[in-house]
Amino acid sequence: MIPAFTEPPLCHFWPFWVLELGPECSDIQVEKAAREITAKLALGVPGAADFQAVPGTLQRDEALVREARNLLLDPDQRLLAEFWYIDPGSRVPGADENLSSVDYWRQLLGLDA
Amino acid sequence: MTESRYLGIDLGTSNSAVAVFEGGRVRPVFDPMGDISTPSVVRVTPSGIVVGRKAQRKLFDDPENTFKEFKRLMGTNTLAGPDRNGQQWSPVELSAEVLKALKRSAEESCDATFDKVVVTLPALFELPQSHATANAARIAGFQGVELLPEPVASGLAAGWDQEEKGAWLVYDLGGGTFDVSLLESREGLLRVVGHDGDNFLGGRDIDRAMTEWVRQKLSDSYRLELDDGHGDFKPAIRHIQSAVEAAKIRLSTADSTLIELEFEYDGQEVALDQSISRHDLETLSQDIIQKTIHICQRLVKSKGLQPDQILKVVLVGGPAHMPMVGAQVEQHLAPIAKSDIDPMALVAEGAALYAATIGLACHGERESAKPRQSALWLQHPTVCSDLNPNLLGRVLDETMALTSIRATETQSGWQSDKVPIEDNLFVIELTIRAGQRNRFMLEGFDQRGNRVDIGEPGFEVTHGISMSDPPLSRSIGLALADGSTRRFIERGTPLPAKRTFVQHSAESLAPRGEGRLTIPIVQGERNKSRFCRQVGELVLTSSDIKRTVQVGAPIEITIEVDRGGDLKAQAFLMDQNVLIEGVAQLAMGDPSPESLRALCQSLAVRINNHFQAMFRERDEKMIARMEPLSQQIQLAQRALPELESDADSRLRIHRSLIEIEVELEQIENEDQIENLIEECQSRYVEVSYQVESQGDPTDRRLLQDLGARMGRATERGRQSEIEKVIEGLESLQASVHRKSPAFWKDAFDYWASFIGQAQNQRRARAIVSEGRQAIADNNMAKLESLTRELASLIPRKHLGGGQDPHDSGVY
Secondary structure (H helix, E strand, C coil), rough: CCCCCCCCCCCHHHHHHHCCCCCCHHHHHHHHHHHHHHHHHHCCCCCCCEEECCCCCEECHHHHHHHHHHHHHHHHHHHHHHHHHCCCCCCCCCCCCCCCCHHHHHCCCCCCC | CCCCCEEEEEECCEEEEEEEEECCCCEEHHHHHHCCCCCCCEEECCEEECCCCHHHHHCCCHHHHHHECCHHCCCCCCCCCCCCCCCCCCCHHHHEEEEEEEHHHHHHHHHEEECCCCCCCCCCHHHHHHHHHHHHHHHCCCCCEEEEEEHHHHHHHHHHHCCCCEHHHHHHHHCCEEEEEEEEEEEEEEEEEEEEEEECHHHHHHHHHHHHHHHHHHHHCCCCCCHHHHHCHHHHHHHHHHHHHHHHCCCCCCCCCEEEEEEEEEEEEEEEEEEEEEEHHHHHHHHHHHHHHHHHHHHHHHHCCCCCHHHEEEEECHHHCCCHHHHHHHHHHHCCCCCCCCCCHHHHHHHHHHHHHHHCCCCCHHHCCCCCCCCCCEEEEHHHHHHHHCCEECCCCCCCCCEEEEEEEECCCCCCCEEEEEECCCEEEEECCCCCCCEEEEEEECCCCCCCCCCCCCCCECCCEEECCCCCCCCEEECCCCCCCEEEECCCEEEEEEEEEEEECCCCCCCCCCCCEEEEEEEEECCCCHHHHEEEEEEHHHHHHCCCCCCCEEEEEEEECCCCCCCEEEEEEECCEEEECCEECECCCCCCCHHHHHHHHHHHHHHHHHHHHHHHHCCCHHHHHHHHHHHHHHHHHHHHHHHHCCHHHHHHHHHHHHHHHHHHHHHHHHHHHHEEEEEEHHHHHHHHHHHHHHHHHHHHHHHHHHHHHHHHHHHHHHHHHHHHHHHHHHHHHHHHHHHCCCHHHHHHHHCCCHHCCCCCCCHHHHHHHHHHHHHHCEEEEEHHHHHHHHCCCHHHHHCCCCCCCCCCCCC
């Protein structure tokens, strides 16, 4: 089952992934990351709209970045995001070596079904 | 270097103020009379419009041409006037005049033009009121308008240079509204944790209570009856209102004062001095202040905090500075915060600071000082709590031979490395001084290290507290066909926000003809849509669609709200690939005096009936709960004479009546547990009889199981469990009934009772006629098929029992 804490409840909107941060980041880092990505989006920096998530490379816009920032600055929402955090590039020990990280997580989350 | 300025305006009910953020600091702008605030009063003179203190002076001499307190009617279609030119004025037009005057003051003070602004508004303003405020700003000549809740603005201004971390309250008692916000500062970030308030509670209510007190004194001591039954006393009442307001202000510093009364009564001049003490004022204000304290405590509790976790309270607004307010706040909440900012400018200064934090800059210089076009497009924060913010930039002129760039802070001399430019883009990590305004200049270099002219690429970054996005004051959602509400954007969601959900059509819509399917958008926290305010609607018409929208067809609905009070919505018909955009924003309805009287009367009767029943049963607990409602309905009944003349009173009374109705329903629901248990037991007896006569062994086992569950549920007295047992009994009854020969006959009769609402009347009548024949012929197979067809012709929304006042076409 995919844990849902945002609306729409889609795992690829997990705020840490959108801002490319880990759960140890501070509020100032959240602010800074959101500001920088927004600036890059405004300037049209190549690749600024891409972010890595479990299902692969996804797209972000200013609204999604703002939403991710607001979620992580709210202590309750952040706690939930930390609880469900999955490193988009991580692997579980014993996972099928032939599968890429993304494919492994897709399989684990039932996204290929 | 072009100077950036940021404008903030506090558009108040009684007074307004404007502030500018420039050069790394915020300052209030004084009006032409040299005052820090401008009365929100507009007067139409033979030579034009006058705003502020000059207009205020003519309130009593020229009331037909002088308008005040129009903010309380924002979002309604109420018109003031006509004035001496025969023109009627909407609250938006009058507010625009105040905003124009403030804009002019700021432009003269800064010798600059302002085309963007942050305007503050009460935290509990609903969408029609927010939308009207943004429109007023646009009419006043602002192209970019952002709205900010007043308590957030005052919190930002008060917390700007505070080092203390933790939670604090902003208590804002204005002339017409009360707002309280719970804020938290952490790591240089100010966050609005939540807010509460009352849109119809303010200093004016204290004035009203004082006026009533004076009227009573005049009646008791001098037999002067100043009520409408004895003639037209509007000028006298206006005079008393003005005199009590002045006395209230004097009582902030004096223990007692005189209310000087001079008015005409029955053709005679009356001149009296009525003494009033601070104790009298405190007694008259007690209920109002208590109500505000209760709202604050409710907010703190709702966020899971204890009162001792609140570090301090910031008081905002004129009435909030009455000594008794401060004393009550310190006694029940937390110590009052000390601030150097003039309380009349606090909100405007917060608005200007917010404009700076979100980069809503105005660069307009007067004609003589136009800046040169810069060769760079820069992205940087104007205000931030981070000491090492990044500067991102793009070289706009690609023919320039720029290969690297360097930033220098003009005061400290700090200098960045020469940062290479790749693909016309660069990033420089800056170092800024804490608590200071930092001015940076950029230098460009070519491949050989020679300087390149890059225009005037200077910029400023001020170190300070930054803000999270302002929260939505009340939830926004859809009114559904069954009378319930589907929340899309929850209260407290930071704005702007956008949400999408899939709903289903409750009725069919054919592509030809004049059919329409309405999707009402409502705002409020109640689960029943009739208790929420309709703020907009999305309408699907026959001409929008390619083929028939069937009952149950999925419709993907998106609602979007921005910080300027704009509501956008779209419906996507998933099976037709058709997108319908746009939303009609609705003004707040002005309820008629007759409807309010009727609602008041019916609530009074309901409350009275409950009281009688409770006294009979000696249910003291319920009597204690019902007593406040009884008092509130009496207050509303006493206010009914004001309904005819005053649109603001109508809105206020309407809101009170809705609150009474909501509370009454809640009490009635609790009372329903007993009724539910009774219903459950009688349903059990009924089903037992049916199962005995028509059921099979499986039905008997199910009944036995439900009997055991019923015993447990009634013992615990849990409503949801009892309801589930009733549901189980109903479904068992339906299952047993289905096996009986009478089933399809009953079902046919049920659907035939809705024939008046059928979409295809001719076919529905034919089915009913054929059905009657099938019953006569005992042809149950045919009756079953006819019943199914008849059911499909009845729109679902007609089955909700009249609970949907918004005529919603979705579920």
